[in-house]
Amino acid sequence: MDLTWSPTDIAFRDEVRAFLQDKLTPELQRAGRLMTSVYSDHEASLQWQAILHERGWAAPAWPLEHGGCDWSLTQHYIFSRESILAGAPALSPMGIRMVAHAIVAYGTQAQKDFFLPRILTGEVFFCQGYSEPESGSDLASLSMAAVSDEASGDLICTGSKIWTTHASEANWMFALVRTSRTGKKQQGITFVLIDMATPGIQIRPLVMTSGEEIQNQVFFDEVRVPKSNVIGQIDDGWTVAKYLLEFERGGGAHAPALQVMAAEVAAAAASQPGPAGGSLIDDPAFARKLADARIRTEVLEILEYRVLAALAGGGHPGSASSMLKVLGTELSQALTELAMEAAGPRGRAYQPHATSPGGPVAEFEPPADGYVTGEAWQAVAPLRYFNDRAGSIYAGSNEIQRNILAKAELGL
The missing domain is CATH 1.20.140.10 (Butyryl-CoA Dehydrogenase, subunit A, domain 3)
Structure with missing residues (x-):
């Protein structure tokens, strides 16, 4: 393993440094330096995302055709490293670093066309609906029900999700729901995208020991989700979830x-x-x-x-x-x-x-x-x-x- 950067990599590093020096205002640097968790101030994060998007660097790991960058893996690492060292505020990982990859890999063309450009601009801001009060590390034991309504073509979702970061700020959630209870517990799980403005959703903030209200519990009372919002196949959401976990960890x-x-x-x-x-x-x-x-x-x-x-x-x-x-x-x-x-x-x-x-x-x-x-x-x-x-x-x-x-x- 060669630990030295190539001349091309050094030139790229200098380009990134010049960009950060020019675009990182004192206010944005303060938001980055004084973060109290892995999440930046919401408004500062969106402001920095807009600046990166204007440069074409908001989602460098995405495929080129969807707004990504033609960077080597080394350049991706350099960009991440230099951003941290410069004190840039962190972007929310839920959309750009997580669900977007699932949409690219498993989504329909219509889903890609709608969600990916809006994730880049921040118009669509995701939260994650995985954990439940009785399903944490054993995520496959989740029980939030999604019953098919054949007449309308909807999934009717009832249950709750917990430890949902930025649920109050998000206008969309990607979630795992139980569509079948036959077979192994990893089977019968479906990956869906839920519009947070849908009737029947209630958000209750959870006050952390730090006093911050970043996490939430979200309740679903017969919330209708169109089947067109399913990513991948119904009952095969565990495949999508495993794919995403590599991006999270x-x-x-x-x-x-x-x-x-x-x-x-x-x-x-x-x-x-x-x-x-x-x-x-x-x-x-x-x-x-x-x-x-x-x-x-x-x-x-x-x-x-x-x-x-x-x-x-x-x-x-x-x-x-x-x-x-x-x-x-x-x-x-x-x-x-x-x-x-x-x-x-x-x-x-x-x-x-x-x-x-x-x-x-x-x-x-x-x-x-x-x-x-x-x-x-x-x-x-x-x-x-x-x-x-x-x-x-x-x-x-x-x-x-x-x-x-x-x-x-x-x-x-």
Whole structure:
């Protein structure tokens, strides 16, 4: 594996850097730097998507005919890495990085023509309807019913979905519903697109420990969904779902974001007093934990390069997506713990007004003068800490990912 960039890659990197320097306003950078979870402020995210779309870079991984870029895999990695290092706000992954790929692979021409251009512009904004109150990591046990009405050609959906990110902002949902209860539990599942303006849908926000209302529970009371909104075949939605999970778990450049976080923790610790005098960064116990996290982050980057090299050679990430998911989320949790330690007593103050959260903050009235105890990073630290506890659960819990690795790599 050659870790050096080619002259073409270096020229592309410089082009991306120039674009980011020109287009990333201080407000957008603030939204990126002060994110409290994996989701940016909704308005900032859409604004940045519009800028990227104007350049033709909003969905570089899409096929060319649908608005993607003719980039090498290395260039995709460089673009992702440089965007993170520059502090660009994250785009919502639900539309561009997830359901769009299912529409391209399994959708009809009419579905492609309607949804793909509107996903690019942000006119169509998706949320994901997978988990249910009794179906989390064991997603195939889902029970939300979709009964066929032959007279109208609709599926009548009744049930609920939970942990639905940005359901209040989304105007469409991609969901898995139960259309048959015969055979194995993976059978009889259908992948559908649901217009969130359809009568019978009720959204209830879930207040997270950070105080943010990003997640929701969505209730469906005999909601009619045209069968023309089915992606793939009725009863074969599990095939589509498995295809999407690879886009949710693997790919992308996770290491650069963790490297930025580690550098921020190191800088913060250098300015904070240590337990035995001097600065916290000089404390052997803290320095050892930070060094361990930084070393593991470098290892993660090499593993990402290996996956990139495999893909460039026509290979498939396979179980590597599970490995990257485990390593990335657990490293992020370790770094948010160190950030809390560096923030000290000022990190205990609840100050979401000094951050750029990914959703509304419930029952919080900021001070009239906008006063912040300490610095902005100290206000961000606890919110990131609380939000990051979910990292090892979403997209398939890390326990499930380890089972996948044990089976695929060790034959257990």
